[in-house]
Amino acid sequence: MAEFGLYGYQEEVVERALKGENIIIWLPTGGGKTRAAVYVAKRHLETTANAKVVVLVNKVHLVEQHYSKEFHPALGQHYTLEQVSGEIDEKDFFGLVVKESDLVICTAQILYNALNDKEEAKHVELSDITLLIIDECHHTHKESVYNKLMRCYVEKKLKGERRLPQILGLTASPGTGGAKILDKAVEHVLQICANLDSAIVSTKNYAPELKEKVPRPVKTFDIVEKRLQDPFGDHLKWMMNLIHEYMNLPSDVKLRECGTQEYEADVVLLEQRGVRENNRLLAQCALHLRQYNDALLINDTLRMMDAYRSLEDFYSTKTTIDGTDLFLTGLFEENQVELVRLAVDSHFENPKMAQLENTLLKQFEPDGKSRGIIFSKTRKSTHCLKDWVLQNRALQAAGIEADILTGAGNGITYMTQNEQAGTIRSFRQGSLNLLISTSVAEEGLDIPECNLVVRYGLLTNEIAQQQASGRARAKNSQYSVVAQSGSREVRRELTNEYLEELTGRAIAKVQEMSPREFRAKLTELQKQAILSYKLEETLRTEKKSRYSPSTIQLLCRNCFKPVASGSDIKLLEKAHFVNVNPDFAKHYKAGVQVVLPKSFEDWEPGRRISCNNGNCSKEWGYEMKYKKAAILPNVGIKSFALDTPDGRVTVKKWKDVPFTVEDFNFEEYCQENYPDFLD
Numbered sequence: 001m002a003e004f005g006l007y008g009y010q011e012e013v014v015e016r017a018l019k020g021e022n023i024i025i026w027l028p029t030g031g032g033k034t035r036a037a038v039y040v041a042k043r044h045l046e047t048t049a050n051a052k053v054v055v056l057v058n059k060v061h062l063v064e065q066h067y068s069k070e071f072h073p074a075l076g077q078h079y080t081l082e083q084v085s086g087e088i089d090e091k092d093f094f095g096l097v098v099k100e101s102d103l104v105i106c107t108a109q110i111l112y113n114a115l116n117d118k119e120e121a122k123h124v125e126l127s128d129i130t131l132l133i134i135d136e137c138h139h140t141h142k143e144s145v146y147n148k149l150m151r152c153y154v155e156k157k158l159k160g161e162r163r164l165p166q167i168l169g170l171t172a173s174p175g176t177g178g179a180k181i182l183d184k185a186v187e188h189v190l191q192i193c194a195n196l197d198s199a200i201v202s203t204k205n206y207a208p209e210l211k212e213k214v215p216r217p218v219k220t221f222d223i224v225e226k227r228l229q230d231p232f233g234d235h236l237k238w239m240m241n242l243i244h245e246y247m248n249l250p251s252d253v254k255l256r257e258c259g260t261q262e263y264e265a266d267v268v269l270l271e272q273r274g275v276r277e278n279n280r281l282l283a284q285c286a287l288h289l290r291q292y293n294d295a296l297l298i299n300d301t302l303r304m305m306d307a308y309r310s311l312e313d314f315y316s317t318k319t320t321i322d323g324t325d326l327f328l329t330g331l332f333e334e335n336q337v338e339l340v341r342l343a344v345d346s347h348f349e350n351p352k353m354a355q356l357e358n359t360l361l362k363q364f365e366p367d368g369k370s371r372g373i374i375f376s377k378t379r380k381s382t383h384c385l386k387d388w389v390l391q392n393r394a395l396q397a398a399g400i401e402a403d404i405l406t407g408a409g410n411g412i413t414y415m416t417q418n419e420q421a422g423t424i425r426s427f428r429q430g431s432l433n434l435l436i437s438t439s440v441a442e443e444g445l446d447i448p449e450c451n452l453v454v455r456y457g458l459l460t461n462e463i464a465q466q467q468a469s470g471r472a473r474a475k476n477s478q479y480s481v482v483a484q485s486g487s488r489e490v491r492r493e494l495t496n497e498y499l500e501e502l503t504g505r506a507i508a509k510v511q512e513m514s515p516r517e518f519r520a521k522l523t524e525l526q527k528q529a530i531l532s533y534k535l536e537e538t539l540r541t542e543k544k545s546r547y548s549p550s551t552i553q554l555l556c557r558n559c560f561k562p563v564a565s566g567s568d569i570k571l572l573e574k575a576h577f578v579n580v581n582p583d584f585a586k587h588y589k590a591g592v593q594v595v596l597p598k599s600f601e602d603w604e605p606g607r608r609i610s611c612n613n614g615n616c617s618k619e620w621g622y623e624m625k626y627k628k629a630a631i632l633p634n635v636g637i638k639s640f641a642l643d644t645p646d647g648r649v650t651v652k653k654w655k656d657v658p659f660t661v662e663d664f665n666f667e668e669y670c671q672e673n674y675p676d677f678l679d
Contacts, residue, residue, distance in 0.1 A: 029470020137169030
């Protein structure tokens with residue numbers, strides 16, 4: 001192992017995996033888990049007949065990273081390696097790729113789809129694989145795709161099937177699953193082990209070497225006192241009280257303190273109640289109150305002007321349907337001048353911003369050698385912080401070159417895979433020295449050693465905290481928590497420190513169990529998990545068949561106009577919920593063309609669609625052109641309410657609707673809509 005360049009602690013944690021055991025490697029961020037996994041893969045390929053290794057990751061950008069940085073340099077000369085993700089055409093014949101390769105790196109979703117796809121070119125069996133490496137394996141819980149995959153594995157194992165791959169999991173922390181006492185934390189770790197059918201290993205003999213090679217940063221709490229006066233926030237709260245009075249809150253509703261996550265939860269439920277009760281006044285007021293609450297939360301973390309602009313952006317898209325809209329838009333318009341006047345008054349600016357500036361200036365010098373990451377909660381906040389850095393003279397004088405790093409997806413605030421890669425490349429090369437990131441940079445990304453990591457306005461669990469801390473790997477690096485004295489952020493950070501220590505104790509307890517006791521416990525948990533899943537599936541199926549689709553009416557969630565029947569909705573390619581009724585076109589108006597960062601085999605995006613009822617304009621989704629012929633409206637269920645035989649309901653996701661959505665059949669669609677063409 002030494003010739004491969006492994007440290008002693010890495011050699012220790014791979015020993016049992018080299019003997020063919022199912023193992024979870026627990027090493028901190030920066031500890032070289034992936035390097036250890038590459039060595040296990042190498043030895044497996046050398047010693048196993050007809051070896052087939054599959055490496056699973058939970059994010060698309062990690063496919064290319066693991067391929068080019070770790071596996072291909074070490075194994076590419078002697079073995080056939082392939083990388084496959086949703087961005088790559090090879091996914092369409094994944095079964096053939098696996099058959100013809102020695103090692104495949106892919107997203108977990110690709111493999112899960114292949115297990116369930118009956119088409120020979122795409123299909124894969126677990127028995128085709130001899131070693132399955134699962135990166136960031138602490139995500140193997142609940143209904144994550146990792147757990148869906150491993151549920152297939154565990155079911156086969158419990159049925160006595162022998163041809164199953166060896167499992168190698170990698171994690172910086174399994175966490176405690178929210179548990180705050182040791183017994184419950186032990187249960188959580190055991191459940192992760194059961195889900196992965198694996199024992200968890202860590203270094204014992206080489207702990208001092210690990211500590212030396214992966215030093216912890218110096219942690220500081222950069223605390224500010226609460227601002228003595230906040231006239232901007234006070235004015236927002238005054239406006240919210242006017243809305244409370246106007247909406248005549250039901251007597252059984254008690255809203256908690258404005259400007260908190262609890263208040264947001266309250267008004268979300270209030271909006272849902274308004275929709276259910278056909279009370280548009282209640283629903284719309286609750287919707288607007290959520291925006292004001294968002295502005296208060298932004299005001300607490302960022303600049304007052306950022307908070308104002310969030311409201312300005314919201315109201316720029318609002319239209320007027322009835323007196324409720326007139327009151328709400330009128331209230332904002334009447335107070336705009338006063339809000340702007342207060343927002344630009346520097347006497348009352350957020351003190352956290354000044355503290356963040358001081359924290360950055362202590363570490364950054366004009367020599368350009370410093371590197372840092374600010375972790376913030378939302379995509380919006382990363383954009384606001386970048387704008388602040390660019391406008392801040394002191395930070396510019398210190399030579400700070402900043403850019404944002406957020407998750408991939410569609411929309412203005414998302415980044416494409418290429419944009420992500422370009423930003424990381426610039427950071428690695430030094431043309432950027434400060435990343436302002438959401439949680440996407442906490443986990444797995446190959447980012448250079450930083451001498452400063454700042455957690456700003458974050459409430460996350462101990463796993464995210466540990467991974468963020470692990471980004472500060474440079475000598476004498478600093479991990480800073482910028483927060484208000486006595487705030488929830490500070491309390492959460494201190495709680496996470498305790499939970500991190502509790503995780504270690506829980507893992508130690510699991511490792512102390514005898515092999516016989518450990519395996520018995522895992523089998524018990526696995527049987528319980530399979531039974532629970534089957535029961536949940538039965539309940540889900542019953543819920544899906546509760547109503548006939550034809551008895552369901554879809555209503556625009558903004559104006560409450562009925563626009564479709566449940567029977568109009570079909571499921572296209574297991575992913576898109578489309579309305580196949582041509583009459584639906586009368587209910588919507590088409591807007592701008594949707595542009596997506598990648599192309600698809602059978603369809604292309606069309607125009608955005610929104611409600612055509614008077615001034616409503618509620619956005620519903622976008623058109624799809626399927627097989628270059630059929631224009632199909634692809635709609636999001638969050639934009640609609642459902643009238644059922646037992647009353648009105650709202651759901652967040654299509655999987656929660658109380659009726660069965662049938663698969664889309666292109667031939668049937670053409671037969672119904674273009675019979676002359678088929679003749």
